[in-house]
Amino acid sequence: MPIALLALTVGAFGIGTTEFVLMGLLQQVAGDLHVSIAAAGLLISGYAMGVAVGAPLLTLATRRLPRKTVLLALMAIFTLGNLACAMAPNYGWLMAARVVTALAHGTFFGVGAVVATGLVAPERRASAIAIMFTGLTAATIFGVPAGAWLGLHQGWRATFWVVSLIGVLAFAVLAMFVPHKKSAETLPALREELAVLRSPQVLLGLAMTVVGYAGVFVVFTYVQPLLNRLTGLSDGAVSAVLLLFGGGMAVGNLLGGRLADRGVMRAAIWTLAALALVLASLKFAIGHVVPAVVFFGVLGVASFATVAPLQMRVLDKASDAGQNLASSLNIAAFNLGNAVGAWVGGVTIEHGPGLAALGWVAAALTLLGLGIALWSRALDGRPSAGQHAHPATT
Template sequence: MAASPSRSMPVALYALAAGAFGIGTTEFVIMGLLIQVAADLKVTIATAGLLISGYALGVFVGAPVLTVATSRMPRKAVLIGLMAIFTLGNLCCAMASNYAVLLLARVITSLAHGTFFGVGSVVATSLVSTDRRASAISIMFTGLTIATLLGVPAGAWLGLHFGWRSTFWAVAAIGVIAMLIIATLVPNHHEHGKSIAVRDELRAIGNPSVLLGLLMTVLGFAGVFTVFTYIQPILTEVTGFAQTAVSPILLVFGVGLIAGNLLGGKLADRHLTSTLLLTLVALIVVLGVMTFALHSKVLAVLFVGLLGIAAFATVPPLQLWVLHKADDAKSLASSLNIGAFNLGNALGAWLGGVVVARGPGLGALTWVAALVTLSGLLVALWARQREAMLPQLPAVACSSSGS
């Protein structure tokens, strides 16, 4: 159902953003706690970084499984149930007795992530007119960006002063609040999507345009997380900031995320493919130049903000591309794309760990990340070329048959 002619956005979008805020906080906050977690649980920073990879892989696996399993359930009930899983997982993180338990708890928490954003994206686009769908998605994802602006720095501050477990207790409380907001504000009359057999959904997902979209998401965001996973040690060991400076600098990153997310949504509503390519190019440039900026404290802070802008400007066009190409399998495609973001996160965290532990070290993470994102841009160019040629294929076939 489309929105009314009024240009104001439905309040339900902000309820979805509340859930996104909680999920975004628990996903990203660990990056500001790596040093404390590693010291407390007696593991290396590279091993602690696998807590990001484990979470991301849980999203990648859990997104399609839970989306298919809940496809016949009312969407509002699905969203509330996912927030319950999220809350339980964070409680387990807070009480984890060792590294293995914490990793398992992170995986449990991650199961809610992909399906929440996948189902939430479909609900969000159903609440507005066709020409505002990317903007609706960007509003829901604003919860994710505000989590980085407020939730992650606050969580890092809590971890520094009261221990890393206090952060997960706080995030569990956020989960309870988000459940109540969603239950109150998300309408019931948008609950049911079009019934489609799992076999038909899988066939739609097999569309090469959808698969290319998923691949460009993986590669684009692998570059981001090659750097962002290790932002705390980068800022302290390469740039020379004190640990107490990390939280304020993450605020700058969060401001950049909000600006980039909203900008990417508005541009994608007008020119989807051009915005997709432009934002990937901008991300490559920022990552590449950041290699040199990290040796100046002023420039490092500036480029942390620019990284936030460039990274999340890609989110609405990447998500909308997959939604557009998936026909009737929008919920599954949307969830899979969230899984693709997180597979990129996992690959980036793993690659960054390899560079830190066995390669040239922390200072090389940015240019390695730029090369990874460049591969995502090449896939996007391939997808655009393929789309441009599709209308010509029947004509070429007819010409060949007539010769």
């Protein structure tokens, strides 16, 4: 395995920790800043929207820079944003700091995914992406539970101070090991990059990511109140469940990469179907300790098994000139799905049937994403302008 790929994974670990850690501290942040649980949940949506907006804009703004330079600049933004989170005096400041931090997220994973695929043989591209995303799963296994534990004992601000230190470490590792290659010599024209937005299959790929993945965050954003209020687990036990969820993500991430190497579209369809089934089972699991704990472990597997197939689908359907933009757009699509899911979950809790119904709502969203995936597969045999067919990956 190229050491540069591991360096990308370290960067992904830092970003993944700051993205997910608030989910284990939602009630503490809400109490400290005197806002509701749903309002605290919007900090997840705000971060995700920052990713969704920042990914395409920063990708285009930095297109003439070497990819290593871009990655280092983004990690610097990430570190400064977390410092601002740690010092936030009120809810508005924290929201703004979360959005600034999020600007680095989408472009880092988008550019990083392209760099990762260039480090390995063509038949190992999906697995390379999965390895980079292992940083996210490691963040959920180690970073998020540890951050939640630290926040419970030392205050949630302490967690962001530590995440800032992780950002400094990630910057150093990327600087040492990611190869420095100039990309300006073969830079495509801007109109060629933007042409990816006219590809129906790329747009459908982005849509299946947004809608299909939104179901995960309808549930996962509110993991703490779900386990506290409906299952009766303590805050300390929630950290242990987050650890189990992270272990499931690690398994699902590598499984999704292997499945996508054998057939991208087939893997996307089956993993979305499995995810919808798991989400629907929340209603039956959440009232009892053992089934609820098992549920979140299985949800970790099902949720991240979708990541590599959905990312590779968009990359496969983009032209060579549009790879960077398409990759970043799909990272934005994942996070737009996060934002939609967190918002839908909050509406369900405050204005709908409540916490117990989150699984049904989540499953409905993921099934809609599955429907988009089936539509996209049906169009595979029909050539369209600007689209490259890849029969071996469908």
